[in-house]
Amino acid sequence: MTGRPILTAAEMRAAEVAVFATGVTVEQAMERAGAAVAEVAWRYAGRAPALVVCGPGNNGGDGYVIARRLKDRGVPVRVAASGEPRTDAARANRGRWDGPVETLADAKPARLLIDALFGSGLVRALDPAIAGPLERLAAAAQMRLAVDLPSGIGSDDGALLGPAIAYDVTVALAVLKPAHRLQPAAALMGRLIVADIGIAGTSRLSEIARPHLPAPGPDDHKYTRGHVVVVEGAMPGAAMLSAMAAQRGGAGYVTLTGHGTGGPAAIVRRGGDLADILVDRRVGAALIGPGLGREAAARALLDAALASKKPLILDADALMLLTERRPLQGMPILTPHEGEFAELFGELPGNRVERAGAAAANAQAVIVLKGPDTVVAAPDGRAAISVPAPGWLATAGTGDVLAGLIAANRARGLDAFEAACAGVWLHRRAAELAGPGLIADDLIGHLPQALAECL
CATH class of the missing domain: 3.40.1190.20 (Ribokinase)
Structure with missing residues (x-):
């Protein structure tokens, strides 16, 4: 009767490794993730001007894909980054983005903020040079969307490692993480959507789902019902x-x-x-x-x-x-x-x-x-x-x-x-x-x- 699996950061990494061992590349997975988030952004915000803020890791790489996909749909979209990409896949998708990249500190706000700074696995507090601009941009946005997790969240325990920004939508990539359901982080997620990006994993932890409780049958009586x-x-x-x-x-x-x-x-x-x-x-x-x-x-x-x-x-x-x-x-x-x-x-x-x-x-x-x-x-x-x-x-x-x-x-x-x-x-x-x-x-x-x- 348990529901969707909930994976820790380590379990998620193991699930990714297993998928990559089948021949799927990191860039292919990143393209799927970015496309899924862009679709959610399109459905919820349409052509509202968007700012995608990208971190240095693969979450930031997802952000560059999101920006490119939204631009292809005619959305006025800008990109701001906290620093240069540090992974091969993120660098490759930065190269595919044909627009300018602003610095996070100097970025001007937009109606839609897409947070692709940090995803699962974050264990330390956000640097003030990132937390401050993120708070400023979030406060000025009319809608806030988080990629996988809001930045500054401990994915395994739901702790706040940065500003407590309430998002309107969070797109969990592949599976739920503990922070999607544990407080205080869970209160910041807004509408939670799980995007299928071709990665699945197993865990002893799951979400409590609606149980299946069959109605009494013709042979039941008060004691068989309990x-x-x-x-x-x-x-x-x-x-x-x-x-x-x-x-x-x-x-x-x-x-x-x-x-x-x-x-x-x-x-x-x-x-x-x-x-x-x-x-x-x-x-x-x-x-x-x-x-x-x-x-x-x-x-x-x-x-x-x-x-x-x-x-x-x-x-x-x-x-x-x-x-x-x-x-x-x-x-x-x-x-x-x-x-x-x-x-x-x-x-x-x-x-x-x-x-x-x-x-x-x-x-x-x-x-x-x-x-x-x-x-x-x-x-x-x-x-x-x-x-x-x-x-x-x-x-x-x-x-x-x-x-x-x-x-x-x-x-x-x-x-x-x-x-x-x-x-x-x-x-x-x-x-x-x-x-x-x-x-x-x-x-x-x-x-x-x-x-x-x-x-």
């Missing part, structure tokens, strides 16, 4: 949100344990010993943590859940009671936000994907590191990043809804990694459908439509 147990604790409202999300997210049967009252009639309430409830072989997944509390009673409930050997989703307070309980058994799904993650795993090195992967291996669990760039990681090395979610999700209770969605998909039989990815996708899509000003309850009302898109 029986979810949601454990209620000190604050029953949170568990109720999770239970309602699990039900609307496709579960056939939802049991809410505890002593609360109210809620939809279709949710079955049960008191009694949690261990006795979880011994039922029909229970497909159990969710514990939302509103659980951290007192002795909460610890006892968590102990019972962990001892049950059922597929578990551990969220919120349950995570805070787990600090001495690693590794875990049975591939549970843990759903921490950044603060909870730090409490559980400390200050791990690396970007969000690397930190989530290290935590997954440490805990022997699937980790859902929540945020505007949610990352899902499994102990076997698989990882996926969500498409940016609406900022309106930053409100109380939305995490409880996400946990319930993940539980529903785990109960229906998906493996832990795929269940987590499916839950994240449905959560984001429901937020898009709910629109600005949403509260957690609104998400539940939009889950049927989000689910329908996955059939």
Whole structure:
């Protein structure tokens, strides 16, 4: 159910080497890239006067191709460069550009700015002699287009290595890179378009795609669709949100344990010993943590859940009671936000994907590191990043809804990694459908439509 691959700079270089070994030349790949970006620029800006700013490497070489292609279409286009080309392919395409090349520092702005200064692989801050003119030209442009990545972005971690310029369009060459989906860089991409230039690669990292969740068939019944147990604790409202999300997210049967009252009639309430409830072989997944509390009673409930050997989703307070309980058994799904993650795993090195992967291996669990760039990681090395979610999700209770969605998909039989990815996708899509000003309850009302898109 995972989507498009996301390649690091090293993986992208390996993919290029593999393609070049087949006889494709660097210049041919550069021509394809430049043609693809020029086509996007033409579609979005037409004959608007354009300025292409070129760096010294192959990204700059792409820029010279873009300028030539746009000029052939009748676009008034100028080129400015930060320096002389340093690669053979870039020098060759500089030679094919039959117009003048201005210096970046002295370049006058244009309605359309095409940034071909630096692409993937940048690891150091932009020189002020480049960052300053780039900011000036971007501020004066009516439209800004980035080639592969905005210049001044760390391609593997999404860090800002230069000015935070917001682009209207970014054309990713060949495949997505981590910075296309990791914050803070992801917020600067604008409309993101992936251009096929004949280079493909493989990676354990991918984009979370719309899952395929088949509708119930004629032989299905409430238990085959998935029986979810949601454990209620000190604050029953949170568990109720999770239970309602699990039900609307496709579960056939939802049991809410505890002593609360109210809620939809279709949710079955049960008191009694949690261990006795979880011994039922029909229970497909159990969710514990939302509103659980951290007192002795909460610890006892968590102990019972962990001892049950059922597929578990551990969220919120349950995570805070787990600090001495690693590794875990049975591939549970843990759903921490950044603060909870730090409490559980400390200050791990690396970007969000690397930190989530290290935590997954440490805990022997699937980790859902929540945020505007949610990352899902499994102990076997698989990882996926969500498409940016609406900022309106930053409100109380939305995490409880996400946990319930993940539980529903785990109960229906998906493996832990795929269940987590499916839950994240449905959560984001429901937020898009709910629109600005949403509260957690609104998400539940939009889950049927989000689910329908996955059939």
